[in-house]
Amino acid sequence: MPFTLATWNINSVRLREGLVARLMSEEAPDVLCLQECKSPVEKIPLEQFASLGYGHIVARGQKGYNGVAILSRQPLTEVAAHDFAALGHARHVAARLENGVVIHNFYVPAGGDIPDREKNEKFGQKLDYLTQMRDHFIAEKPQRAILVGDLNIAPREDDVWNHKQLLKIVSHTPIEVDHLAAVQEAGDWVDVTRADIPEGPLFSWWSYRSPDWQNADKGRRLDHVWATSDIAGVAHSSRVLRDARGWDQPSDHAPVFATFDL
C-alpha cells in the first residue's frame, strides 16, 4: 500500500491550527510530521486533527519552544524520543507504522548567527547534536526507516539562492554540511527529495524578513526527507508545496512531500 508523507515546520501548531487543517483537507498525506509546534503535547488541538482523519499521534513538546509531532491516519507506535546533545529540548520523536517502517522526526538546532563555536554556544550545540545523531545511527543501524524534519542545513549549492554568498551563513557553512553528510553516511540514508528531483534550485524556507519573497526567491532547502537505502528505491512524487508559504499568516517553511510504495 503506497503512503504519502509530509514534513512541515509549522512555527506554532496552535496559532496555525487552521493551516494544518487545510493541509490535511487539501493534500491528505497519510502521515504528517510537524516541527516547532511550540506547545506542550496536551495543548495540541488533537480533536480537530482527529476529526479530519488524523487520529494517531506521537509527540514531544515543551512550552514556547521546539516540539515535534507525527500525526497519522494509521496506527503508530512510539519507538524513541532522543535528547541529543542533552539540551533538554523536544527535538526528536520516532514511531513505527503497522508495515514496520520507522519514521524519525527531527528538529535540528538552528545554531545562532555566528558560525564559530568559540564565539557562539548555539553553533557548538548544533554540531554536537549532529555528531550525536551520527553516533546513534552507527550504534543502531536503521533499516526500513524514513527520516524527516527541519534539519536547519541546506547542504547543496542548489539548495540555496546563492551558494557563494551563503558560505559563511549558518545553515550552509562547510562544517555543517560535513556534519550532516556524516549523519547521512552513518545511517545509509538516501536524500529522497534529491533522488527524485536531482537538479536545480529547490527551497522549503523563505525568511519572514524577505520582502516580496515569492519574486526575490531567496530561499533555502532546510526541510528534508531521507530513507534508508533498502526502501529509498520505492519513493517517488517528491514535491514542495510552495503555495503554503503564501497562505494567510504562513509559517516561514513550506511542506515537503514524498510517496513510498510499501
Added chain:
DNA sequence: ATGGTGGTGCCACCA
C-alpha cells in the same frame, strides 16, 4: 528587517 512565545504590559529570547 519579520514573526512566535511568554511574562508582564513592552521586552527578552528564539528562529
